[in-house]
Amino acid sequence: MSPISLHRRDALVGMAAAALTPTTAGLSTFGLGATFAPVPARAKTRRYDLRPVEVAAGVWMIEGAREVFAPANGGAIVNIVLLETRQGAVVIDTGSTLGMGAEIRAFADDRLGGVATVVNTHHHPDHWFGNGAFADRQIVALPQTAAACAQYGQDFAASLYAILGPWMSGTSPLPASGTTEAGEARIGGRALRLLALSGHTQADLAILDQDSGTLIAGDLLFLDRAPSLPDADYGIWLKALDRLAQLQPSGTVPGHGGFHRSSAALAQTRAYLEATRARLTQAADLGLAPIEAMSAGPAPAFAALGANPEEYLRSVIHRWADHETEALPLVGGL
Amino acid sequence: MGALLTSLLPGGDRPLILPATGAAAVGGDPFDSGMWPLHREAYLGKEARWSNDPAIAVLAPKAAENSAHVPFLIDATALPGRVDEILVTVDYSPFAHAMTFRPGRALPFLGFAVKYEVAGALRASARIGQDWHVGAAWVSALGGGCSAPSVAHARPDWQLGFGEMRARIWPETGRLRVNIRHPQDTGLADGVAAHFLTELFLLDADGAEIAALDLFEPLEENPSLTFLLPQDLARGEVTIRARDNLGNGFRGKVSGAEGAP
Ligand SMILES: [Zn+2]
Numbered sequence: 001m002s003p004i005s006l007h008r009r010d011a012l013v014g015m016a017a018a019a020l021t022p023t024t025a026g027l028s029t030f031g032l033g034a035t036f037a038p039v040p041a042r043a044k045t046r047r048y049d050l051r052p053v054e055v056a057a058g059v060w061m062i063e064g065a066r067e068v069f070a071p072a073n074g075g076a077i078v079n080i081v082l083l084e085t086r087q088g089a090v091v092i093d094t095g096s097t098l099g100m101g102a103e104i105r106a107f108a109d110d111r112l113g114g115v116a117t118v119v120n121t122h123h124h125p126d127h128w129f130g131n132g133a134f135a136d137r138q139i140v141a142l143p144q145t146a147a148a149c150a151q152y153g154q155d156f157a158a159s160l161y162a163i164l165g166p167w168m169s170g171t172s173p174l175p176a177s178g179t180t181e182a183g184e185a186r187i188g189g190r191a192l193r194l195l196a197l198s199g200h201t202q203a204d205l206a207i208l209d210q211d212s213g214t215l216i217a218g219d220l221l222f223l224d225r226a227p228s229l230p231d232a233d234y235g236i237w238l239k240a241l242d243r244l245a246q247l248q249p250s251g252t253v254p255g256h257g258g259f260h261r262s263s264a265a266l267a268q269t270r271a272y273l274e275a276t277r278a279r280l281t282q283a284a285d286l287g288l289a290p291i292e293a294m295s296a297g298p299a300p301a302f303a304a305l306g307a308n309p310e311e312y313l314r315s316v317i318h319r320w321a322d323h324e325t326e327a328l329p330l331v332g333g334l
Numbered sequence: 335m336g337a338l339l340t341s342l343l344p345g346g347d348r349p350l351i352l353p354a355t356g357a358a359a360v361g362g363d364p365f366d367s368g369m370w371p372l373h374r375e376a377y378l379g380k381e382a383r384w385s386n387d388p389a390i391a392v393l394a395p396k397a398a399e400n401s402a403h404v405p406f407l408i409d410a411t412a413l414p415g416r417v418d419e420i421l422v423t424v425d426y427s428p429f430a431h432a433m434t435f436r437p438g439r440a441l442p443f444l445g446f447a448v449k450y451e452v453a454g455a456l457r458a459s460a461r462i463g464q465d466w467h468v469g470a471a472w473v474s475a476l477g478g479g480c481s482a483p484s485v486a487h488a489r490p491d492w493q494l495g496f497g498e499m500r501a502r503i504w505p506e507t508g509r510l511r512v513n514i515r516h517p518q519d520t521g522l523a524d525g526v527a528a529h530f531l532t533e534l535f536l537l538d539a540d541g542a543e544i545a546a547l548d549l550f551e552p553l554e555e556n557p558s559l560t561f562l563l564p565q566d567l568a569r570g571e572v573t574i575r576a577r578d579n580l581g582n583g584f585r586g587k588v589s590g591a592e593g594a595p
Binding site for chain 2: 289300318
């Protein structure tokens with residue numbers, strides 16, 4: 001983000017503030033969240049009752065709901081993986097809230113001998129907003145991921161407070177303090193291969209657990225849950241899928257969706273990206289306005305995926321300009 | 335609603351976004367509440383005759399995924415009579431008046447996007463003679479469970495390509511879409527002067543006005559606009575002329591004639 005666009009963002013917040021002046025008690029604290037009716041505080045912190053399942057030897061998975069952020073799910077919409085090692089668990093992603101992170105931490109402490117290290121696969125908040133529960137441990141991410149977390153953390157927090165309300169209690173963004181890079185790593189005797197890819201975002205870390213052959217794909221793979229495209233680059237993402245296809249893992253944990261021993265997520269994510277790209281290209285090329293493209297809904301084959309149509313609607317908003325630039329010839333200027 | 339193209343996409347015959355009237359169009363309160371009593375007096379006139387008319391459709395997403403770009407579409411083609419102007423207001427915005435569209439020889443149909451940070455209604459008031467026909471759509475500035483902000487605010491310096499105009503006519507459907515690279519600064523941010531488009535005209539091959547738009551601060555950055563032209567105009571040449579508050583002029587030309595690029 002250039003300094004100029006930072007100002008522009010301020011300008012928008014300024015619009016909100018000016019409009020809400022008489023009634024906005026919480027604006028400075030929660031930013032955008034203040035535009036919502038206050039959520040009544042609950043006496044007791046809510047619990048997620050996360051249920052880790054050992055999907056492969058020493059590979060524990062906590063499966064998220066195949067939904068978008070909603071008060072009913074508290075942000076438990078993302079897959080978390082804990083790899084058992086002699087030095088404790090390697091925790092891959094930490095969930096959407098401090099409370100969720102704390103439950104993951106408790107499982108690692110009680111059952112896996114503590115926490116060896118924490119890895120954030122990318123900067124989307126469901127993958128790292130639980131970092132606060134691991135503040136005393138090493139937390140690493142790709143350099144671009146850590147930078148994006150620092151840059152957008154407060155915006156994410158404002159949105160998530162507005163959506164999740166009391167679930168967010170105590171949560172504040174804690175970006176990874178350490179960086180990691182592509183290559184082989186050995187932690188507590190466990191051999192890992194880290195792949196620095198991109199396409200879902202500007203930096204997407206995938207991890208191959210060499211001991212079990214399990215691929216922890218982060219959000220490069222989705223299964224039976226619509227992929228999130230707000231920060232996507234279709235072409236780069238498809239190339240990343242080619243890389244993942246070469247790994248031939250024994251099993252796969254996608255960022256969202258179930259553990260599986262086939263190439264289902266790879267095929268489905270590829271098909272979804274290609275179909276959505278083609279749909280929006282067609283919409284822009286037919287002269288549709290973005291609201292019409294939204295109203296038409298996802299490509300029919302993917303309409304029933306978890307988190308659709310919400311994810312599709314987001315995709316139109318964030319990706320529309322790319323397609324429109326292709327569809328509209330340059331005809332003049334200043 | 336015959337002017338919409340939603341059904342051109344596979345599965346689009348069951349649209350997800352439908353127009354609403356009455357309380358449902360403005361978030362649950364009575365239609366004549368919120369800022370509307372003030373706005374209608376200020377913009378339509380104290381004694382204005384108005385009604386909430388289901389024949390004017392305003393389409394918007396329920397939740398603003400990106401509050402800097404909230405898309406709307408106003409379709410007043412079902413109103414009986416010739417629409418003189420459509421006035422667009424946003425209930426909760428420091429700049430309530432977003433735009434006024436004088437369709438002239440174009441159809442009373444307009445797509446655009448606005449900055450929208452506060453939950454509330456956008457209202458479209460179409461005037462036919464002395465009567466105002468008012469429609470609205472309500473948008474929550476965040477929410478629907480789908481709106482963690484994206485990293486999409488990142489983009490190259492705005493001066494790159496400033497003023498660039500992209501446009502195309504689809505003669506079969508009468509669509510005209512225009513995009514102009516413009517920062518659309520509201521002037522509310524410290525140290526950033528107001529810089530936004532103030533007017534846009536569509537002109538025919540003889541230079542005569544087809545339609546006109548008065549534009550104000552709420553219009554999105556790098557705005558895109560969607561118009562609907564009658565067959566004869568959609569098969570000819572159309573010049574698009576725009577101006578901003580700093581005196582910059584923008585100009586481009588499109589053609590819907592056979593064999594046009
Ligand atoms: Zn993600």
